[in-house]
Amino acid sequence: MLFVEFRFFVFFLVLLGVHWGLRSNTSRKVWLLVCSHFFYACFFWGDLGEFFKNVGAGAWDQLPIGWWFPFVLIGSTCMDYAVGLGIGRSEDQTRRRAWLILSIVTNIGVLCFFKYYNFFVASAGDFLRWFGMPTSDWTLKIFLPYGISFYTFQSLSYSIDVYRRRLEPVRNFLDIAFFVAFFPQLVAGPIVRAMTFLPQVFVKRVWANVDVRACLTLFFIGFVKKVCVSENVAPIVDELFANPGKYDVYSTWIGVLFYAVQIYCDFSGYTDMAIATARLLGYELTINFNFPYFSSSITEFWRRWHISLSTWLRDYLYISLGGNRGSKLFTYRNLMLTMVLGGLWHGASWNFVIWGGMHGLALIVHREYQRLTENAAVWFKRVMAWIAVPLTFYWICITWIFFRASPVIDAKTKEIKATGFEVARTVLESFVLFDQQGKRTFTIWCLVLFIVLAFVHWLCSRQVFAIWWRRLPDWAYAALLGVGVALALFFKPEKYSAFIYFQF
Amino acid sequence: MSQASLAPLRSLLGFFFGLSLCGWLLGLSNHELDRGTVRNKFTHFADHHREYDTLFLGSSRTYRQVIPRVFDAVSAEHGFPTRSFNFGVDGMFTPEDGFVAEKIFSLQPKLRWVFVEVSLFQAAHAEQNAGSARAVYWHDWKRTRIVCQELLSGLKRFRWKDRAKRLRELQKQLGQCLIHLESFGRRTFQIGQGAALWDIAWSGKRTQSNPGASLGSSSDGFVPIERPGGMQGFDLAEYDRQSGVLATKGPRRQPLSEPAQENLEGILRLVKQSGATPALVIAPTTSPITFVPRRDMGVPLLDFSDMKAWPVLFEKQYRVDIAHLNAAGGEIYTRFLAQRWLASIRDGREVSSAAAMQDLFGTPASSLDVPNRTP
Numbered sequence: 001m002l003f004v005e006f007r008f009f010v011f012f013l014v015l016l017g018v019h020w021g022l023r024s025n026t027s028r029k030v031w032l033l034v035c036s037h038f039f040y041a042c043f044f045w046g047d048l049g050e051f052f053k054n055v056g057a058g059a060w061d062q063l064p065i066g067w068w069f070p071f072v073l074i075g076s077t078c079m080d081y082a083v084g085l086g087i088g089r090s091e092d093q094t095r096r097r098a099w100l101i102l103s104i105v106t107n108i109g110v111l112c113f114f115k116y117y118n119f120f121v122a123s124a125g126d127f128l129r130w131f132g133m134p135t136s137d138w139t140l141k142i143f144l145p146y147g148i149s150f151y152t153f154q155s156l157s158y159s160i161d162v163y164r165r166r167l168e169p170v171r172n173f174l175d176i177a178f179f180v181a182f183f184p185q186l187v188a189g190p191i192v193r194a195m196t197f198l199p200q201v202f203v204k205r206v207w208a209n210v211d212v213r214a215c216l217t218l219f220f221i222g223f224v225k226k227v228c229v230s231e232n233v234a235p236i237v238d239e240l241f242a243n244p245g246k247y248d249v250y251s252t253w254i255g256v257l258f259y260a261v262q263i264y265c266d267f268s269g270y271t272d273m274a275i276a277t278a279r280l281l282g283y284e285l286t287i288n289f290n291f292p293y294f295s296s297s298i299t300e301f302w303r304r305w306h307i308s309l310s311t312w313l314r315d316y317l318y319i320s321l322g323g324n325r326g327s328k329l330f331t332y333r334n335l336m337l338t339m340v341l342g343g344l345w346h347g348a349s350w351n352f353v354i355w356g357g358m359h360g361l362a363l364i365v366h367r368e369y370q371r372l373t374e375n376a377a378v379w380f381k382r383v384m385a386w387i388a389v390p391l392t393f394y395w396i397c398i399t400w401i402f403f404r405a406s407p408v409i410d411a412k413t414k415e416i417k418a419t420g421f422e423v424a425r426t427v428l429e430s431f432v433l434f435d436q437q438g439k440r441t442f443t444i445w446c447l448v449l450f451i452v453l454a455f456v457h458w459l460c461s462r463q464v465f466a467i468w469w470r471r472l473p474d475w476a477y478a479a480l481l482g483v484g485v486a487l488a489l490f491f492k493p494e495k496y497s498a499f500i501y502f503q504f
Numbered sequence: 505m506s507q508a509s510l511a512p513l514r515s516l517l518g519f520f521f522g523l524s525l526c527g528w529l530l531g532l533s534n535h536e537l538d539r540g541t542v543r544n545k546f547t548h549f550a551d552h553h554r555e556y557d558t559l560f561l562g563s564s565r566t567y568r569q570v571i572p573r574v575f576d577a578v579s580a581e582h583g584f585p586t587r588s589f590n591f592g593v594d595g596m597f598t599p600e601d602g603f604v605a606e607k608i609f610s611l612q613p614k615l616r617w618v619f620v621e622v623s624l625f626q627a628a629h630a631e632q633n634a635g636s637a638r639a640v641y642w643h644d645w646k647r648t649r650i651v652c653q654e655l656l657s658g659l660k661r662f663r664w665k666d667r668a669k670r671l672r673e674l675q676k677q678l679g680q681c682l683i684h685l686e687s688f689g690r691r692t693f694q695i696g697q698g699a700a701l702w703d704i705a706w707s708g709k710r711t712q713s714n715p716g717a718s719l720g721s722s723s724d725g726f727v728p729i730e731r732p733g734g735m736q737g738f739d740l741a742e743y744d745r746q747s748g749v750l751a752t753k754g755p756r757r758q759p760l761s762e763p764a765q766e767n768l769e770g771i772l773r774l775v776k777q778s779g780a781t782p783a784l785v786i787a788p789t790t791s792p793i794t795f796v797p798r799r800d801m802g803v804p805l806l807d808f809s810d811m812k813a814w815p816v817l818f819e820k821q822y823r824v825d826i827a828h829l830n831a832a833g834g835e836i837y838t839r840f841l842a843q844r845w846l847a848s849i850r851d852g853r854e855v856s857s858a859a860a861m862q863d864l865f866g867t868p869a870s871s872l873d874v875p876n877r878t879p
Contacts, residue, residue: 076536
C-alpha cells in the first residue's frame with residue numbers, strides 16, 4: 001500500500017478517526033500498532049481474502065513469496081526488547097556488551113542474510129574464478145523484505161543508546177513494538193532514533209497541537225513530488241539507462257539531471273508524506289532533507305541529504321570507529337569506511353560500493369581543501385563560493401550515475417546485454433567527456449522542464465511559498481488545496497512505481 | 505450549529521469547490537476520443553463524412569465482417585447506390601457505441617442509412633480494460649449511469665438462506681460499479697491527461713503510429729481478421745459446443761436490459777434526428793442467447809443469429825471463432841445484409857432466411873453455390 005494510492009487514503013481516514021476517537025494512550029498505541037502491522041503486511045500478503053482463505057485451508061504453498069516477512073519484524077522487535085531489558089538489568093560491563101553484541105549480530109546478521117548473502121557469494125565466486133578456480137553456484141532465491149534496512153537500524157539505535165546509558169530500557173513491550181513498527185517511517189524512513197521518538201510514545205498526543213493545515217500542505221507537496229515530478233521524469237531516465245549508447249550528449253545530460261530530480265523527489269516526497277501522516281497522528285519524525293542540491297560542499301550535502309541515515313552513520317559507525325579522534329589518516333580511513341558501508345547499505349552491488357567510495361573520497365578531498373585554503377585570499381574564497389554549489393551538484397550527478405546504472409537485460413532472451421559498470425561507463429563518457437554516443441535525442445521540453453523545476457526548487461529554498469498560505473481563511477485554503485489536488489491528478493501518470501528507497 | 509462546528513464543513517465544501525472548479529476547467533479541454541481505432545475512424549469520418557451516405561456502427565462483429573465495397577456493389581446492383589463507411593470498432597459495446605454515436609452525429613453528417621448493431625454491456629470486457637484510455641474516454645455521466653444501472657439491475661432479491669451467495673454477488677457488482685465510477689472521475693477531472701501530454705512532449709512521438717491500419721486497405725473502415733488454418737483449439741471446441749446447441753434448439757431470445765435498451769433508443773433517436781433511416785443488426789454468432797430489443801422500435805431488425813435460417817454463415821470454413829467470420833464469410837454476410845435491407849426498404853418484405861433470400865435474389869443459400877469473389 002503506497003501513500004499515493006487511493007486505498008491508503010481510505011485506510012488512513014479510518015485509522016485517523018479511530019485514533020483520535022480513542023481516549024487512552026494505551027488503546028491508541030495498540031490501534032496504531034495493529035494498523036502498522038496491517039500496513040506492512042499488505043506489501044506481502046496480496047489479496048487479503050485469498051491469503052486468509054489459503055491460510056485457513058492450510059495451503060501454505062499457495063501463499064505469496066515473503067508472506068512471513070512481517071514476522072521477521074516482530075522477531076526483531078522481540079529480540080531488541082529483550083536486549084534492552086538485559087542491558088538494563090546488567091551492571092557488569094562485559095554482560096552489557098554481550099547483550100549489545102547479540103543485538104548487533106542478530107540485526108546485522110538478518111540484514112546481511114537477506115540483503116548481502118547472494119552478493120558476497122557471487123562476488124567470492126567471481127574472485128575465485130578470476131584465479132582460475134572452479135566454483136559452484138551457492139546463491140539462494142532470497143527476497144528482500146521491504147524496510148529491513150530501516151527498521152534494523154532503528155532497532156540497533158535503541159540497543160546502542162541503552163548500552164551507552166543515553167536511554168532507559170523500555171519496560172512496556174507495546175512501546176518498543178510501536179516505536180519499531182510505526183508505519184509512516186517503517187518502510188523507507190526517516191530512521192527514527194529511540195531517544196527522540198520514545199518520549200513521544202510515553203505521552204498521550206493532543207489533537208489541539210496538530211497543525212492540520214501544515215500537515216495537509218506537507219502531504220500535498222510530497223504527493224506532487226512523487227506523483228507529478230518523479231513519476232513523469234522516470235521514463236526519460238529509464239530510456240537513457242536502458243539505451244546508454246544510443247543518445248546524444250544533450251540527452252545524456254538530461255537523463256542524468258532528471259535522475260537527480262527523480263531520486264530527490266521520490267525520496268523526499270515519501271519522507272514529506274511520512275512526516276505529514278505522523279504529525280496528523282500527533283507524532284514528530286525527524287526532517288530528512290534540507291534542499292541538498294544547494295549544498296556548497298559534499299560535507300554540507302551529507303548534512304542535508306537523507307539526514308537520518310547520515311547522522312545514524314555518524315553517531316553509531318563513524319564515532320564508534322574513532323571518528324576524528326586520531327591522526328588525519330585515521331580520520332580519513334573512518335570517513336571512507338563509513339561512506340563505503342553507507343553505500344553498501346543502499347544495495348548489494350559494487351555500483352553502490354563505488355558510489356559510497358566516491359562520496360568518501362569527496363569528503364576527504366573537501367577536508368583537505370578546507371585545511372589547505374584556510375588562509376587563502378579573499379578573492380579566491382569568493383570565486384570558490386560562486387562555483388561551489390554547481391561543482392558539488394555536478395559531482396553528485398556523477399555519483400548518481402553509478403547509483404542508477406543497472407544491467408541492461410534483453411527482454412526476450414533474458415541475457416545481460418550490458419553490465420551495470422558498462423552502463424555507468426558509457427553514460428559517464430558522455431556526461432563527463434562529452435563523447436557523442438548516439439543520435440537519439442530528447443526534445444527541448446525536457447530542458448524547459450528542468451529549468452522550471454530548478455527555479456521552483458530555488459524559490460522553495462528561499463521560503464517564498466512558506467508563509468502566505470497560512471494567512472488564508474480555512475475555506476480559502478481548502479479551495480486552494482482542491483485546485484492543487486485537481487492539478488496534481490491531471491499530471492498523475494497511469495501507474496505508479498514503488499518508491500525507489502523501498503528496494504533498500 | 506456553532507461557528508466552530510461549521511468551520512470543518514465550510515472547509516470541506518471549499519475543498520470540493522476548488523477541486524470541481526479546476527477539474528471542470530481542465531475538462532473543458534477536448535475530451536479526446538481514445539488514441540486508437542475510435543479516434544482514427546472518427547478523424548477520417550470527420551474529414552470525409554460528406555462522401556458517405558451509409559454508416560455501420562458496432563463492435564468487431566461489424567468492424568471485421570461488414571465490407572462496405574460489397575454492400576455498395578450489391579445495393580448499386582439493385583438500383584440503390586450507396587457509399588458506406590464501417591464504423592465498427594473492436595470491443596465497442598453498450599454504452600460506448602452511444603457515446604461514439606453522439607460524437608458522430610455532432611458532425612451533422614448527411615447520412616441516409618445507419619445500421620446499428622444490437623449490443624449489450626460486457627462487464628468482463630470492461631473489467632479487463634479498466635483504467636485504460638480506451639475505457640475512460642466514454643465515461644461521461646450518462647454512460648456511467650447506464651453502466652451502473654446495468655450492473656445493479658442484475659441483483660437478485662436478497663434471501664436469507666442464500667445470503668452468502670447474494671452478498672458475494674453484491675460485493676462483485678458494487679466493485680464493478682466502483683471501477684466505472686473511477687473511470688468517470690478520471691474522465692471528469694482529466695486525471696492523467698497532463699502526464700499523457702508530457703509523454704508526447706518529451707519523446708516527440710505520437711502514440712498512434714499507423715492511423716491507416718484502422719481503416720483498412722480501402723479506407724472504408726473494414727479490416728478482416730486473418731487467421732491462417734481457420735478455427736483451432738479452444739475456439740474450435742467452443743464453436744462445436746455452441747453450434748451443437750444452436751442446431752438443436754435454436755437461439756433463445758432474451759430482451760435487452762432496460763439500460764441497454766435506453767442506450768439503443770438514444771442512438772436511434774440521434775439517427776432519426778439527423779434525417780437518416782436506422783436499421784438494427786444482430787450479427788451471426790453461435791451464442792445460445794440472442795439479445796433483442798425489449799420493444800418494437802419501428803425499425804427493421806436484421807437478425808442473423810439463427811443457424812437454421814442462415815446456415816452458410818455458420819459453416820466452419822467461413823468462421824474465425826464463435827463470434828466472427830473471416831473475409832470470405834464477411835463477404836457472404838455483407839451480401840445477405842445488403843439484400844435483406846433492400847428487400848425491406850424496396851419491397852417492404854422481411855426476408856428471414858437464406859433460402860428465402862435465394863428465392864428473392866437468387867443468392868445461394870449453401871456454400872457450394874457461392875459465386876466468384878473479388879480477392
